[in-house]
Amino acid sequence: MRGHSMTGWHSAAMALGLLAALLAPEVALGQDGPPGITAPRVFAPFDPAAPACSVPKGLTRVLGHVQENDREFLEGVNHGLAMAAADRGLEYRRALADSDAARADAQIRTFIDANVGALVATSSDPAVVRHSLLEAIRAGRFVGTIVPPPATLLLNAPQYATGKALTDVAVDYINSKLGGKASVVLLTQDSMQYLSPRFVAMRDGLTALPGVSIVADIAPSPVTEEGGFATMTTILQANPDIDVVLGADAVVLGALKALRSAGKARPDQFIGGIDGEPEAIAEIKQGNSPYKASIALSSPVFGYAMGEYAADWLDGKSVPQAMDILPIALTHDNIASYEADLADPASVFRDPVRRAAYLRMYGNICYDTREQFVDFPWSSETVF
Amino acid sequence: MPTSIRAVIGSTLVFLVVGFLALLAIVGMTFWLGERAQRYFDSAVEARDTSGAAVALRSAVQTAESSQRGFMVGGNEIYLAPYGTSKTRAQRQLDVLKVLLASHPETQIPLDHLQSLVSAKFEEMDQTITLKRARHDDEAMALFQTNKGKALMDEANVFITGIVRQADERLTAGVEEQRVNALWLRVVSAIGALVIVGVVGATAIVLLRYTRELSGARDEVRGLNSVLEQRVVERTAELTGARDRAEVLLSEVNHRVANSLAMVSSLVILQSKAIADPAAKSALAETQDRIFAISLVHRRLYGSSDVRAVMLDEYLTGLLDHLKTSMRGDRQSTTLSYDLAPVQLGTDASINLGVVVTEWVTNAFKYAYPLGSAGEIRVRLRPLPEGRAELVVEDDGVGRTEGAPAKGTGLGSRIVTAMAQGLGGTIEYEERAPGLLARISFATGAPAEKPAQ
Secondary structure (H helix, E strand, O other): OOOOOHHHHHHHHHHHHHHHHHHHHHHOOOOOOOOOOOOOOOEEEEOOOOOOOOOHHHHOEEEEEOOOOOOOHHHHHHHHHHHEEEEHHOOEEEEEEEOOOOHHHHHHHHHHHEEEEEEEEOOOOEEEEEEEEHHHHHHHOEEEEEEEOOEOEEOOOOOHHHHHHHHHHHHHHHHOOOOOOOOEEEEOOOHHHHHHHHHHHHHHHOOOOOOOEHHHHHHOOOOOOHHHHHHHHHHHHHHHOEEEEEEEHHHHHHHHHHHOOOOOOOOOOEEEEEEEOHHHHHHHHOOOOEEEEEEOOOOOHHHHHHHHHHHHOOOOOOOOEEEEEEOOOEOOHHHHHHHHHHOHHHHHHOOOHHHHHEEEEOOEEOHHHHOOOOOOOOOOOOOO | OOHHHHHHHHHHHHHHHHHHHHHHHHHHHHHHHHHHHHHHHHHHHHHHHHHHHHHHHHHHHHHHHHHHHHHHHHOOOHHHHHHHHHHHHHHHHHHHHHHHHHOHHHHHHHHHHHHHHHHHHHHHHHHHHHHHHHHOOOHHHHHHOOOHHHHHHHHHHHHHHHHHHHHHHHHHHHHHHHHHHHHHHHHHHHHHHHHHHHHHHHHHHHHHHHHHHHHHHHHHHHHHHHHHHHHHHHHHHHHHHHHHHHHHHHHHHHHHHHHHHHHHHHHHHHHHOOOOOOOHHHHHHHHHHHHHHHHHHHHHHHHHOOOOOEEEEHHHHHHHHHHHHHOOOOOEEEEEEEEOOOEEHHHHHHHHHHHHHHHHHHHHHHOOOHHHHOOEEEEEEEOOOOOOEEEEEEEEEOOOOOOOOOOOOOOOHHHHHHHHHHHOOOOEEEOOOOOOOEEEEEEEEOOOOOOOO
16 A cells, blocks of 8 residues: 555644744745735635646756655655656656655755756655745745645645544444444544544544444544553453444554454454554455554545646646645445555546545646745635 | 043143143242342442442542633632532542442452542642642643643543443343343233133133033933933833733633633533432532632632732622522521621632632531521631731531531532642631631731722
C-alpha cells in the first residue's frame, strides 16, 4: 500500500501549519509582495472553465518536490507527482528532507535558485519553510502544500467527513451484524485539537443509535500503538466485552493487540481506524480479523492531481486554490479496487466520477491572480 | 371393545396420577420461580444501589471539577464552595461501592484502579487550586494544560461507566430471566391446565363410555329378561295347557274307569239277579260293593283337581252312604254312623283303605247283629301323631268267638289282609264284648288337615 497514512506527518504538519498561520501577518509585513488570503473564507467550487491567464515568465517546466521523509504516504504523493509530470511533459525532481525542516527549507531554496516553475513541499515544521514558500509564490511559481499554508494550491482532509466515513461503516456494521447494539470505545486524540471534528462525527453518528453504549471516550497517551495497547488494557479491566473500537489506526492497532492479549478479540467485533496504515490494511485483508475498516487518503491520486495542476499553472491555466482529500473507507470488499486506483492515479483523475470520489476542488487561481494564494489554515468544514 | 370396571378404575387412577403430577409440576414451578424472583429482587436492589453510587461518584467528581475550573477562570473562592463537599461525597460513594461490590471479586481490581484515579484527580485539582490561591497562575495554567486532569477524568469515567454498565447488565439479565421465568410459568401452567383438562376429559369419557355400556348392558339384560319372561309365559302357558289337557285326560280316564267299574258293578248286579244261589248272590253283592268302593275313588278323582291324593272324609262318606243304602234292605235295624276327620291319603292307598272299610262295614252289617237285632255300626277316622291315621270300624254286636269257624268264605279277611299290606297298615281286632272293633292304622304321608278348596 502506497502513500495513504497521514497519522504522524499529517498531524504534525497540521499543528505546525496552524502555528505558522498564527504568525503569518507579522511575517508578511516584513516581506515584499502581497500577503495572500489570510482571513479564513469559504471558497466557491473550482471552475475548470475559468479564463486562462498568462504563462509564467522566466520559469522552467520543472516540478520540484521537497519530500519530508520516505514514509509510504509521502511516497504515494511522490508516485502521483512523478506520473503527472511524465504525462504533462514536466521534468520531475525530488528532494528528501529526512524530517529535517531546515534541510527542507534549503532544498526549497535550491529549487527556487534553479528556477523551477512548480514546487510541492511538505515539512515537519511549516514555519521554517514558510518564508521560502512565500518567496516562491510571489515569484509566480506554483506552490502546493499538504495542509499547512501558504500555497497556491492547499490540500486538506476534512476531519468531520473523515470521522463520519468511519462512523458510517461502523454504524452499518452495528445495525447489520450486531443487531443495533454495541459497546463502543472511542480512542481520541486530545493533543491535536484540529482532529476533534473526527470524534465529534463519531459521537454524532453513534449516539444516534439507541442500542449503542460508548463505554470509553478516552485519549491514549501517547498516540501510538503502545499507547492504544495500554489504554485498551485499562478499559478492559472495567469493560471486558467490547464490540467496537474506533480511532486512529496506530492506537486502534494497539487496542486490537490488547484485546487479543486479553482473549477478548472476536471476529464479529468492529475495529476501525483512520489513516490506512499498512498494518491495518493487512488486518483488513485477512477477512476474519476484527479489523474491519480504515479510512485512507489516496496520496497517489492527490499527488497526481497536484502534478496536473502544476502543469496547468505553467500552461497559464486556472487551478484550484484548495482541494479536499476525501476519505475513503477501506474494507475487505473494496480494497482491491482501491489499490488498483492507487497504482493508476492518472485514470482516476481523468474519470470525473472516480475523481469526485477522491477529490473536491475549491476556488480558482492562476499566475496572474497569484496574490490570492491561501495563507490561512483552510478547511472546507469551517463554519462561519 | 367393552370397557371393564377394572380398566375404568385403572385408567382413572392413571389419569389421576397424571393430573396430580401436572398439578405438582405447576406448584413446584411456581415455588421455584418465586424463589428465583426473590433472588433477582435482591440482586436488582444491589445493582440499583451500585449504579446509583457510581453515578453519584461521577457527579461528585464532576461537581468538584466544575468548582475547580470556575475558580481557575475567575479566581473567586465562591466557586470552591461545593469542592470540599464533593470530595467527601466522592470518597463516601467509593466506600459504598466497595461494600456493594464485595460479593463481586472481579470488580475489585477495577475498583482499586478507580479509587486511585479519583485520588489522583483530586490531587491534581488540589494542586491547581493551591497554585491559583498562591497566585501562581502560570504554573496553575501549565498544569491545567497538560490535560492530566481530563485524562484522569476520562479514565475514571471508563471505570464508572464499567461499573454502571455491569450493574445494568445484571439488571437486564435479571429482567430477561424474569421474563423467561414468567414465560416458563405460563407455559407450564398452560401445559398443566391442558393435562388436567385432558385428564378430566379422558376420565369423563371413560366414565361416560362405561356408563353408556352399563346402560346398554342393562337394557340388553332387560331385553333378554323380557324375552325370557315372554318365553316363560309362553312355556307356562304351554305347560298349563299340557297340564290342563293331562288333567282333562286323566279326569276322562278316571271318568271312564269309574264308568267302566260302574258298568262292571252293574254287570255284577245283573249277574247276581240272574243267579238263584243266595251264596253266590251274596258273593256277587260283596264283589259289587268292592268294585263300587274302587270306582268311587275314581269318581272322586274325576271331580278332583288333585289326582294324587284323596280326602278320606269325603271319599269314605260317599262310600259309607252307598253301603248304608245297599245294606239297608237286608238289615233294616242296623244303623251306620261315622265320624271322619279330614285326612288325606294317596290315591292307591285310598282304594285299599276303601276296600278294607267296605269289607269291615259289610261284615258288620252281615254278622254283627244276627237275626234282625238292632245295632249300630260306627266308623271313625282320626289322625294320629307322626303322620299316621287310624280308621276304626266297631259295632256292639255279637263279636267274634275265639276258635269259631269263619262265618263267610274267608275271602274278605284275605282281601283285608292284602289291602292292609298294600296300604302298609297295621290291623288290629279288638273284642269289645259286646261287639268287635277293627282298627287299621296307616301312614298318611300328608298333613292331617283338610286342604282349602
